């Protein structure tokens with residue numbers, strides 16, 4: 001597909017992360033209009049959907065004013081996928097000039113917007129679907145021969161996470177306190193109280209569920225799955241490894257992961273990603289074959305280059321610590337959704353489902369400090385800054401980004417999710433509403 | 441405290457579960473007025489708060505019309521506890537006649553109301569806080585010497601649950617399908633697909649979080665905990681033991697528990713329960729002593745008699761299978777809340793925190809079929825009906841109730857949570873909104 005530029009927004013070139021191939025949704029406000037409203041990023045600008053609501057609802061069947069003028073995307077997400085697809089098509093036509101009606105007054109500069117949480121998240125689930133990551137963690141804790149648990153190749157292992165603490169790019173993140181095992185070797189000696197010392201990131205992506213909720217008892221089938229995936233973001237699943245070690249048997253991670261998860265602000269649709277569909281790192285699922293309900297006849301993922309940087313307080317620039325790819329997932333987004341609902345679980349528009357840490361095979365593609373420092377046995381160099389890390393320090397700023405590039409196709413970028421770590425006990429301003437918290 | 445009757449509602453006697461000591465909140469509608477609105481149960485009637493909103497907001501500082509006339513309790517829950525306490529005091533005065541203004545026209549008959557979910561649940565967490573239950577489960581799977589994991593006596597073990605599938609009393613519950621371990625003894629043989637055979641209930645109570653949310657990074661202290669607990673309900677944490685067995689290592693229960701959790705419709709406040717405060721079954725926490733942050737200087741629970749009945753399709757009446765008590769909790773509600781937030785987790789009004797299965801020491805006080813049938817090794821007799829069970833059958837109706845009784849104090853009852861199990865594959869009507877689903 002040849003790239004179609006935007007006469008109105010010349011900055012939306014084929015190599016801009018917000019090319020006309022992307023058209024991601026977000027929720028923004030400006031200082032001149034503090035109303036939180038829906039926008040679509042195009043080049044260096046944001047199309048304000050409220051400003052052109054009539055142009056959209058008139059030509060897209062099933063689309064209502066509420067869907068495009070609300071303060072979050074839940075109403076639009078709750079519509080059938082043909083409505084989102086119709087909306088995307090109409091926005092593409094308007095932005096590229098094949099349909100008339102837009103002027104530059106419908107856009108605001110990206111530099112002028114404050115982003116907000118794109119949706120009210122009903123439930124947040126996190127999976128564990130990168131074989132490379134699960135193998136690394138399993139090898140560290142159980143040895144290479146038992147790295148994968150017996151169930152791992154049969155189903156996408158996952159757990160329910162905490163929705164209230166999903167924050168946005170730019171939010172402050174406060175180091176947690178909690179119970180830590182007193183004697184590293186012997187849990188029988190009990191625990192002490194303290195600030196977590198083993199603070200970690202997890203490089204993930206996540207998707208928002210869309211479409212009308214399935215009633216309880218009616219699973220989502222593989223054939224229906226794409227129509228229930230509204231779009232993706234980059235996600236940092238902040239984790240406290242020492243809290244996790246002490247608490248997680250037998251019911252899984254709880255306080256270790258209930259204090260922060262952060263996401264990038266722009267939601268990228270599967271249609272935007274379609275040209276970037278690619279084989280997973282596993283290429284196929286044959287040994288074992290998945291059970292029928294979870295077998296994907298179009299088994300694949302997307303070629304999304306992911307990168308993590310860290311900038312310590314005394315560093316002049318961020319340094320890359322990991323480069324991975326969304327292809328490094330054994331279980332893809334459709335399989336995650338189908339498995340989640342196989343018991344009849346009702347999936348609601350606005351639910352967020354995380355991929356799990358995305359690690360590749362080379363050491364510099366590992367998606368967490370736990371893996372990069374191999375459980376504390378090696379130091380991770382932060383470029384030429386002279387600084388090293390095993391786990392994260394107070395004042396560190398962690399940034400994750402994702403981008404798709406291919407000759408002849410418009411670039412599709414996710415922006416980034418960037419958060420700074422504040423010391424344990426830091427008070428955040430109570431007014432830090434809608435996902436972006438700031439130190440008081 | 442001598443019992444104060446209600447001149448307006450003579451049925452609210454001291455031994456009625458909705459005595460004037462109780463005054464539980466719920467959300468109801470009637471066929472003549474389908475608007476979902478907040479009510480308070482008093483004897484055989486429901487006080488319609490919308491009908492007397494002025495009488496309430498005029499005399500309670502900080503209480504707004506929205507708090508009492510909304511379609512759910514989230515707005516009221518989000519107020520400071522002094523507002524809920526003021527509202528309770530004013531309702532007590534009005535109902536018992538010490539303050540004027542109410543007439544019988546402000547009430548509707550309990551027999552005329554349809555109940556709805558009392559709140560939009562932001563996040564649902566389930567604990568594992570009954571020592572008797574954890575000991576039973578641990579003994580079954582690891583032997584009596586290792587029954588409790590090393591962390592269990594140091595912290596309230598818990599996990600994040602699925603909020604979208606918290607349903608109300610009366611909702612249909614559909615047997616889940618999923619992955620089951622092929623060979624019971626050897627997980628390496630993989631899994632098969634099928635309907636869950638080991639369907640279970642879990643007898644629990646749960647509380648709704650109240651009060652303005654703490655900002656991320658600021659834990660709730662023990663001194664603040666009671667002001668963040670809006671009230672309690674009885675809860676059935678439906679579980680699929682065979683799905684759980686195969687999936688739960690290493691991240692805990694996921695699909696085994698994501699398909700249904702059901703709660704009773706009336707929320708009972710801690711003030712209503714105060715006369716029923718009682719020592720826990722453990723009486724004290726000395727070995728080990730809890731860490732300071734989680735030590736409760738007023739360590740106690742509440743004397744709430746709990747009962748579970750089962751009625752099979754061919755039975756003429758429900759038969760009791762378990763009688764337990766809310767005292768059978770090692771970690772109390774305050775400790776659960778404080779621990780949940782110790783990492784800085786922001787707790788929102790409307791969050792639901794479950795106790796975990798509440799088992800006592802005698803066999804007939806066990807809170808799940810897993811324990812009652814001791815992992816399938818004994819049959820549970822359903823009274824004199826001639827029927828026996830190990831796990832639950834299609835068509836079984838499971839009912840749980842809770843009640844507090846004490847000489848000279850008004851009775852405080854929770855009503856019940858009663859749900860019937862439908863066969864795997866049963867379609868539910870898509871219109872079954874707000875927590876009560878019916879077969880299509």
Ligand SMILES: [Ca+2]
Nearest residue numbers: 202237356357
């Ligand atoms: Ca994760």
Ligand SMILES: [Ca+2]
Nearest residue numbers: 642677796797
């Ligand atoms: Ca439970």
Ligand SMILES: [Mg+2]
Nearest residue numbers: 237238260261
């Ligand atoms: Mg997280």
Ligand SMILES: [Mg+2]
Nearest residue numbers: 677697700701
């Ligand atoms: Mg449940």
Ligand code: NI
Nearest residue numbers: 123124163563
């Ligand atoms: Ni949740």
